[in-house]
Amino acid sequence: MIGELVKLDLKVGTRGYVYPIYLLVALAYGLMxxxxxxxxxxxxVPIFLLxxxxxxxxMFVGTSIFAEKKDGTIGALAVTPLDWRAYILAKTLLMALVSLLAGALIFVLGTRSLDGLPYVLAGTVLVSAVYTLLGIAISAKYRDxxxxxxxxxxVMVLSLLPFAHYHGYLTGEIWKVLYAVPSYPSIYFFSAPFESVSTGVLLRSALGLVIWGILAxxxxxxxxYRYAVEGLR
Structure with missing residues:
Protein backbone atom coordinates (compact mmCIF):
# COMPACT_ATOMS: atom_id res chain seq x y z
CA MET A 1 0.00 0.00 0.00
CA ILE A 2 2.66 2.54 1.04
CA GLY A 3 4.86 1.62 -1.92
CA GLU A 4 2.02 2.25 -4.36
CA LEU A 5 1.19 5.55 -2.70
CA VAL A 6 4.85 6.62 -2.90
CA LYS A 7 4.81 5.93 -6.64
CA LEU A 8 1.54 7.83 -7.06
CA ASP A 9 2.83 10.79 -5.02
CA LEU A 10 6.06 10.85 -7.01
CA LYS A 11 4.09 10.84 -10.28
CA VAL A 12 1.74 13.62 -9.15
CA GLY A 13 4.54 15.68 -7.60
CA THR A 14 6.73 15.35 -10.68
CA ARG A 15 3.85 16.24 -12.99
CA GLY A 16 3.19 19.33 -10.89
CA TYR A 17 6.94 20.17 -10.85
CA VAL A 18 7.00 20.04 -7.02
CA TYR A 19 9.91 17.65 -6.68
CA PRO A 20 11.95 18.90 -9.66
CA ILE A 21 11.72 22.45 -8.30
CA TYR A 22 12.65 21.17 -4.84
CA LEU A 23 15.86 19.68 -6.23
CA LEU A 24 16.57 22.83 -8.26
CA VAL A 25 16.36 24.83 -5.03
CA ALA A 26 18.91 22.42 -3.52
CA LEU A 27 21.18 22.96 -6.51
CA ALA A 28 20.87 26.72 -6.07
CA TYR A 29 21.71 26.41 -2.36
CA GLY A 30 24.77 24.30 -3.17
CA LEU A 31 26.01 26.92 -5.63
CA MET A 32 25.39 29.67 -3.09
CA VAL A 45 26.07 24.89 5.37
CA PRO A 46 23.97 23.87 8.44
CA ILE A 47 21.57 26.77 7.77
CA PHE A 48 21.05 25.78 4.15
CA LEU A 49 20.70 22.13 5.11
CA LEU A 50 17.93 23.01 7.55
CA MET A 59 6.44 24.66 2.37
CA PHE A 60 6.52 22.18 -0.50
CA VAL A 61 4.52 19.50 1.29
CA GLY A 62 1.83 22.10 1.92
CA THR A 63 1.90 23.09 -1.76
CA SER A 64 1.65 19.42 -2.71
CA ILE A 65 -1.40 18.93 -0.50
CA PHE A 66 -3.11 22.01 -1.92
CA ALA A 67 -2.57 20.68 -5.45
CA GLU A 68 -3.89 17.24 -4.51
CA LYS A 69 -6.98 18.76 -2.92
CA LYS A 70 -7.71 20.58 -6.17
CA ASP A 71 -7.17 17.60 -8.47
CA GLY A 72 -9.22 15.27 -6.27
CA THR A 73 -6.45 12.98 -5.04
CA ILE A 74 -7.19 13.68 -1.38
CA GLY A 75 -10.93 13.64 -2.02
CA ALA A 76 -10.54 9.98 -2.97
CA LEU A 77 -9.50 9.26 0.60
CA ALA A 78 -12.96 10.27 1.80
CA VAL A 79 -14.90 7.98 -0.57
CA THR A 80 -12.62 4.96 -1.06
CA PRO A 81 -11.10 2.34 1.25
CA LEU A 82 -7.68 3.97 0.72
CA ASP A 83 -5.87 4.21 4.05
CA TRP A 84 -5.22 7.90 4.75
CA ARG A 85 -2.64 6.99 7.43
CA ALA A 86 -0.64 5.18 4.74
CA TYR A 87 -0.95 8.34 2.63
CA ILE A 88 0.69 10.39 5.41
CA LEU A 89 3.50 7.87 5.85
CA ALA A 90 4.04 7.57 2.09
CA LYS A 91 4.35 11.33 1.67
CA THR A 92 6.75 11.49 4.62
CA LEU A 93 8.87 8.67 3.19
CA LEU A 94 9.02 10.23 -0.27
CA MET A 95 9.92 13.67 1.10
CA ALA A 96 12.67 12.06 3.19
CA LEU A 97 14.10 10.31 0.11
CA VAL A 98 13.99 13.48 -1.98
CA SER A 99 15.51 15.42 0.94
CA LEU A 100 18.39 12.92 1.06
CA LEU A 101 19.23 13.80 -2.55
CA ALA A 102 18.82 17.50 -1.84
CA GLY A 103 20.92 17.42 1.34
CA ALA A 104 23.69 15.44 -0.34
CA LEU A 105 23.63 17.86 -3.28
CA ILE A 106 23.95 20.92 -1.04
CA PHE A 107 26.71 19.44 1.10
CA VAL A 108 28.83 17.79 -1.60
CA LEU A 109 28.50 20.63 -4.09
CA GLY A 110 28.98 23.33 -1.47
CA THR A 111 31.96 21.79 0.34
CA ARG A 112 33.33 19.63 -2.51
CA SER A 113 33.92 16.91 0.05
CA LEU A 114 32.34 13.68 1.29
CA ASP A 115 33.79 13.98 4.79
CA GLY A 116 30.96 14.01 7.31
CA LEU A 117 28.28 13.20 4.73
CA PRO A 118 26.78 10.36 6.88
CA TYR A 119 26.02 12.89 9.66
CA VAL A 120 24.32 15.16 7.15
CA LEU A 121 22.22 12.33 5.71
CA ALA A 122 21.15 11.09 9.14
CA GLY A 123 20.12 14.57 10.23
CA THR A 124 18.38 15.19 6.91
CA VAL A 125 16.16 12.11 7.18
CA LEU A 126 15.15 12.90 10.75
CA VAL A 127 14.47 16.61 10.31
CA SER A 128 12.71 16.03 6.98
CA ALA A 129 10.31 13.54 8.59
CA VAL A 130 9.49 15.95 11.42
CA TYR A 131 8.89 18.99 9.22
CA THR A 132 6.98 17.01 6.59
CA LEU A 133 4.59 15.71 9.24
CA LEU A 134 4.22 19.19 10.72
CA GLY A 135 3.61 20.56 7.23
CA ILE A 136 0.88 17.96 6.62
CA ALA A 137 -0.73 18.73 9.96
CA ILE A 138 -0.77 22.49 9.55
CA SER A 139 -1.54 22.72 5.82
CA ALA A 140 -4.46 20.25 6.08
CA LYS A 141 -6.73 23.07 7.27
CA TYR A 142 -5.95 25.47 4.41
CA ARG A 143 -6.89 25.58 0.74
CA ASP A 144 -4.04 27.61 -0.79
CA VAL A 155 7.52 28.15 11.66
CA MET A 156 10.42 29.56 9.62
CA VAL A 157 11.25 32.27 12.16
CA LEU A 158 10.95 29.93 15.12
CA SER A 159 13.08 27.27 13.44
CA LEU A 160 15.91 29.69 12.66
CA LEU A 161 16.14 31.11 16.21
CA PRO A 162 18.10 28.07 17.51
CA PHE A 163 20.98 29.01 15.18
CA ALA A 164 21.24 32.37 16.94
CA HIS A 165 21.32 30.62 20.32
CA TYR A 166 23.79 27.94 19.16
CA HIS A 167 26.23 30.59 17.95
CA GLY A 168 25.95 32.66 21.12
CA TYR A 169 23.73 35.54 20.03
CA LEU A 170 20.82 34.73 22.36
CA THR A 171 22.44 34.20 25.74
CA GLY A 172 19.70 34.72 28.34
CA GLU A 173 18.41 31.77 30.36
CA ILE A 174 14.99 32.20 28.82
CA TRP A 175 16.38 31.25 25.42
CA LYS A 176 17.10 27.72 26.60
CA VAL A 177 13.48 27.05 25.70
CA LEU A 178 14.75 26.88 22.10
CA TYR A 179 16.18 23.43 22.86
CA ALA A 180 12.61 22.21 22.45
CA VAL A 181 12.41 23.46 18.83
CA PRO A 182 12.98 20.51 16.42
CA SER A 183 15.52 22.44 14.38
CA TYR A 184 17.92 22.60 17.36
CA PRO A 185 18.98 18.92 17.43
CA SER A 186 19.44 19.00 13.67
CA ILE A 187 22.16 21.64 14.11
CA TYR A 188 24.43 19.08 15.78
CA PHE A 189 24.14 16.66 12.85
CA PHE A 190 24.73 19.39 10.28
CA SER A 191 27.64 20.88 12.26
CA ALA A 192 29.36 17.51 12.89
CA PRO A 193 31.32 17.58 9.59
CA PHE A 194 32.94 20.88 10.67
CA GLU A 195 33.47 20.53 14.42
CA SER A 196 33.74 17.86 17.09
CA VAL A 197 30.32 16.69 18.24
CA SER A 198 30.24 13.81 20.72
CA THR A 199 28.37 10.58 20.05
CA GLY A 200 26.28 11.22 23.14
CA VAL A 201 25.09 14.58 21.82
CA LEU A 202 24.23 13.04 18.46
CA LEU A 203 22.30 10.20 20.12
CA ARG A 204 20.34 12.64 22.29
CA SER A 205 19.67 14.78 19.23
CA ALA A 206 18.42 11.75 17.31
CA LEU A 207 16.18 10.79 20.23
CA GLY A 208 14.79 14.32 20.38
CA LEU A 209 13.95 14.26 16.67
CA VAL A 210 12.38 10.80 16.95
CA ILE A 211 10.16 12.04 19.80
CA TRP A 212 9.25 15.08 17.72
CA GLY A 213 8.47 12.77 14.81
CA ILE A 214 6.08 10.69 16.91
CA LEU A 215 4.31 13.80 18.19
CA ALA A 216 4.18 15.32 14.70
CA TYR A 225 -8.38 13.33 9.01
CA ARG A 226 -10.41 16.18 10.51
CA TYR A 227 -9.78 18.80 7.83
CA ALA A 228 -8.65 17.00 4.67
CA VAL A 229 -10.52 13.69 4.80
CA GLU A 230 -13.60 14.15 6.95
CA GLY A 231 -13.92 17.78 5.85
CA LEU A 232 -14.44 16.71 2.23
CA ARG A 233 -17.30 14.36 2.92
Whole structure:
Protein backbone atom coordinates (compact mmCIF):
# COMPACT_ATOMS: atom_id res chain seq x y z
CA MET A 1 0.00 0.00 0.00
CA ILE A 2 2.66 2.54 1.04
CA GLY A 3 4.86 1.62 -1.92
CA GLU A 4 2.02 2.25 -4.36
CA LEU A 5 1.19 5.55 -2.70
CA VAL A 6 4.85 6.62 -2.90
CA LYS A 7 4.81 5.93 -6.64
CA LEU A 8 1.54 7.83 -7.06
CA ASP A 9 2.83 10.79 -5.02
CA LEU A 10 6.06 10.85 -7.01
CA LYS A 11 4.09 10.84 -10.28
CA VAL A 12 1.74 13.62 -9.15
CA GLY A 13 4.54 15.68 -7.60
CA THR A 14 6.73 15.35 -10.68
CA ARG A 15 3.85 16.24 -12.99
CA GLY A 16 3.19 19.33 -10.89
CA TYR A 17 6.94 20.17 -10.85
CA VAL A 18 7.00 20.04 -7.02
CA TYR A 19 9.91 17.65 -6.68
CA PRO A 20 11.95 18.90 -9.66
CA ILE A 21 11.72 22.45 -8.30
CA TYR A 22 12.65 21.17 -4.84
CA LEU A 23 15.86 19.68 -6.23
CA LEU A 24 16.57 22.83 -8.26
CA VAL A 25 16.36 24.83 -5.03
CA ALA A 26 18.91 22.42 -3.52
CA LEU A 27 21.18 22.96 -6.51
CA ALA A 28 20.87 26.72 -6.07
CA TYR A 29 21.71 26.41 -2.36
CA GLY A 30 24.77 24.30 -3.17
CA LEU A 31 26.01 26.92 -5.63
CA MET A 32 25.39 29.67 -3.09
CA UNK A 33 27.44 27.80 -0.47
CA UNK A 34 30.33 27.59 -2.95
CA UNK A 35 30.36 31.38 -3.13
CA UNK A 36 31.14 31.72 0.60
CA UNK A 37 34.75 31.65 1.84
CA UNK A 38 35.67 28.28 3.33
CA UNK A 39 35.84 29.71 6.84
CA UNK A 40 32.13 30.56 6.79
CA UNK A 41 30.90 27.16 5.62
CA UNK A 42 30.62 25.74 9.15
CA UNK A 43 27.87 28.31 9.73
CA UNK A 44 26.33 28.59 6.27
CA VAL A 45 26.07 24.89 5.37
CA PRO A 46 23.97 23.87 8.44
CA ILE A 47 21.57 26.77 7.77
CA PHE A 48 21.05 25.78 4.15
CA LEU A 49 20.70 22.13 5.11
CA LEU A 50 17.93 23.01 7.55
CA UNK A 51 16.26 25.30 5.01
CA UNK A 52 16.06 22.59 2.35
CA UNK A 53 14.79 19.39 4.04
CA UNK A 54 13.15 21.30 6.86
CA UNK A 55 11.64 24.65 5.97
CA UNK A 56 11.50 24.35 2.18
CA UNK A 57 10.15 20.83 2.66
CA UNK A 58 7.55 22.22 5.05
CA MET A 59 6.44 24.66 2.37
CA PHE A 60 6.52 22.18 -0.50
CA VAL A 61 4.52 19.50 1.29
CA GLY A 62 1.83 22.10 1.92
CA THR A 63 1.90 23.09 -1.76
CA SER A 64 1.65 19.42 -2.71
CA ILE A 65 -1.40 18.93 -0.50
CA PHE A 66 -3.11 22.01 -1.92
CA ALA A 67 -2.57 20.68 -5.45
CA GLU A 68 -3.89 17.24 -4.51
CA LYS A 69 -6.98 18.76 -2.92
CA LYS A 70 -7.71 20.58 -6.17
CA ASP A 71 -7.17 17.60 -8.47
CA GLY A 72 -9.22 15.27 -6.27
CA THR A 73 -6.45 12.98 -5.04
CA ILE A 74 -7.19 13.68 -1.38
CA GLY A 75 -10.93 13.64 -2.02
CA ALA A 76 -10.54 9.98 -2.97
CA LEU A 77 -9.50 9.26 0.60
CA ALA A 78 -12.96 10.27 1.80
CA VAL A 79 -14.90 7.98 -0.57
CA THR A 80 -12.62 4.96 -1.06
CA PRO A 81 -11.10 2.34 1.25
CA LEU A 82 -7.68 3.97 0.72
CA ASP A 83 -5.87 4.21 4.05
CA TRP A 84 -5.22 7.90 4.75
CA ARG A 85 -2.64 6.99 7.43
CA ALA A 86 -0.64 5.18 4.74
CA TYR A 87 -0.95 8.34 2.63
CA ILE A 88 0.69 10.39 5.41
CA LEU A 89 3.50 7.87 5.85
CA ALA A 90 4.04 7.57 2.09
CA LYS A 91 4.35 11.33 1.67
CA THR A 92 6.75 11.49 4.62
CA LEU A 93 8.87 8.67 3.19
CA LEU A 94 9.02 10.23 -0.27
CA MET A 95 9.92 13.67 1.10
CA ALA A 96 12.67 12.06 3.19
CA LEU A 97 14.10 10.31 0.11
CA VAL A 98 13.99 13.48 -1.98
CA SER A 99 15.51 15.42 0.94
CA LEU A 100 18.39 12.92 1.06
CA LEU A 101 19.23 13.80 -2.55
CA ALA A 102 18.82 17.50 -1.84
CA GLY A 103 20.92 17.42 1.34
CA ALA A 104 23.69 15.44 -0.34
CA LEU A 105 23.63 17.86 -3.28
CA ILE A 106 23.95 20.92 -1.04
CA PHE A 107 26.71 19.44 1.10
CA VAL A 108 28.83 17.79 -1.60
CA LEU A 109 28.50 20.63 -4.09
CA GLY A 110 28.98 23.33 -1.47
CA THR A 111 31.96 21.79 0.34
CA ARG A 112 33.33 19.63 -2.51
CA SER A 113 33.92 16.91 0.05
CA LEU A 114 32.34 13.68 1.29
CA ASP A 115 33.79 13.98 4.79
CA GLY A 116 30.96 14.01 7.31
CA LEU A 117 28.28 13.20 4.73
CA PRO A 118 26.78 10.36 6.88
CA TYR A 119 26.02 12.89 9.66
CA VAL A 120 24.32 15.16 7.15
CA LEU A 121 22.22 12.33 5.71
CA ALA A 122 21.15 11.09 9.14
CA GLY A 123 20.12 14.57 10.23
CA THR A 124 18.38 15.19 6.91
CA VAL A 125 16.16 12.11 7.18
CA LEU A 126 15.15 12.90 10.75
CA VAL A 127 14.47 16.61 10.31
CA SER A 128 12.71 16.03 6.98
CA ALA A 129 10.31 13.54 8.59
CA VAL A 130 9.49 15.95 11.42
CA TYR A 131 8.89 18.99 9.22
CA THR A 132 6.98 17.01 6.59
CA LEU A 133 4.59 15.71 9.24
CA LEU A 134 4.22 19.19 10.72
CA GLY A 135 3.61 20.56 7.23
CA ILE A 136 0.88 17.96 6.62
CA ALA A 137 -0.73 18.73 9.96
CA ILE A 138 -0.77 22.49 9.55
CA SER A 139 -1.54 22.72 5.82
CA ALA A 140 -4.46 20.25 6.08
CA LYS A 141 -6.73 23.07 7.27
CA TYR A 142 -5.95 25.47 4.41
CA ARG A 143 -6.89 25.58 0.74
CA ASP A 144 -4.04 27.61 -0.79
CA UNK A 145 -0.61 29.07 -0.13
CA UNK A 146 -2.00 32.52 0.76
CA UNK A 147 -3.72 31.12 3.86
CA UNK A 148 -0.69 28.96 4.63
CA UNK A 149 1.74 31.89 4.49
CA UNK A 150 1.33 33.12 8.09
CA UNK A 151 1.93 29.73 9.79
CA UNK A 152 4.74 29.08 7.29
CA UNK A 153 6.42 32.35 8.25
CA UNK A 154 5.95 31.60 11.95
CA VAL A 155 7.52 28.15 11.66
CA MET A 156 10.42 29.56 9.62
CA VAL A 157 11.25 32.27 12.16
CA LEU A 158 10.95 29.93 15.12
CA SER A 159 13.08 27.27 13.44
CA LEU A 160 15.91 29.69 12.66
CA LEU A 161 16.14 31.11 16.21
CA PRO A 162 18.10 28.07 17.51
CA PHE A 163 20.98 29.01 15.18
CA ALA A 164 21.24 32.37 16.94
CA HIS A 165 21.32 30.62 20.32
CA TYR A 166 23.79 27.94 19.16
CA HIS A 167 26.23 30.59 17.95
CA GLY A 168 25.95 32.66 21.12
CA TYR A 169 23.73 35.54 20.03
CA LEU A 170 20.82 34.73 22.36
CA THR A 171 22.44 34.20 25.74
CA GLY A 172 19.70 34.72 28.34
CA GLU A 173 18.41 31.77 30.36
CA ILE A 174 14.99 32.20 28.82
CA TRP A 175 16.38 31.25 25.42
CA LYS A 176 17.10 27.72 26.60
CA VAL A 177 13.48 27.05 25.70
CA LEU A 178 14.75 26.88 22.10
CA TYR A 179 16.18 23.43 22.86
CA ALA A 180 12.61 22.21 22.45
CA VAL A 181 12.41 23.46 18.83
CA PRO A 182 12.98 20.51 16.42
CA SER A 183 15.52 22.44 14.38
CA TYR A 184 17.92 22.60 17.36
CA PRO A 185 18.98 18.92 17.43
CA SER A 186 19.44 19.00 13.67
CA ILE A 187 22.16 21.64 14.11
CA TYR A 188 24.43 19.08 15.78
CA PHE A 189 24.14 16.66 12.85
CA PHE A 190 24.73 19.39 10.28
CA SER A 191 27.64 20.88 12.26
CA ALA A 192 29.36 17.51 12.89
CA PRO A 193 31.32 17.58 9.59
CA PHE A 194 32.94 20.88 10.67
CA GLU A 195 33.47 20.53 14.42
CA SER A 196 33.74 17.86 17.09
CA VAL A 197 30.32 16.69 18.24
CA SER A 198 30.24 13.81 20.72
CA THR A 199 28.37 10.58 20.05
CA GLY A 200 26.28 11.22 23.14
CA VAL A 201 25.09 14.58 21.82
CA LEU A 202 24.23 13.04 18.46
CA LEU A 203 22.30 10.20 20.12
CA ARG A 204 20.34 12.64 22.29
CA SER A 205 19.67 14.78 19.23
CA ALA A 206 18.42 11.75 17.31
CA LEU A 207 16.18 10.79 20.23
CA GLY A 208 14.79 14.32 20.38
CA LEU A 209 13.95 14.26 16.67
CA VAL A 210 12.38 10.80 16.95
CA ILE A 211 10.16 12.04 19.80
CA TRP A 212 9.25 15.08 17.72
CA GLY A 213 8.47 12.77 14.81
CA ILE A 214 6.08 10.69 16.91
CA LEU A 215 4.31 13.80 18.19
CA ALA A 216 4.18 15.32 14.70
CA UNK A 217 2.73 12.09 13.26
CA UNK A 218 -0.05 12.10 15.85
CA UNK A 219 -0.70 15.79 15.14
CA UNK A 220 -0.76 15.14 11.38
CA UNK A 221 -3.02 12.11 11.74
CA UNK A 222 -5.64 14.01 13.77
CA UNK A 223 -5.67 17.21 11.72
CA UNK A 224 -5.39 15.57 8.31
CA TYR A 225 -8.38 13.33 9.01
CA ARG A 226 -10.41 16.18 10.51
CA TYR A 227 -9.78 18.80 7.83
CA ALA A 228 -8.65 17.00 4.67
CA VAL A 229 -10.52 13.69 4.80
CA GLU A 230 -13.60 14.15 6.95
CA GLY A 231 -13.92 17.78 5.85
CA LEU A 232 -14.44 16.71 2.23
CA ARG A 233 -17.30 14.36 2.92
Missing amino acids: VMAFPEGYRSVV LEPGLVGF LDDYFVPLLG YYFAKVRF
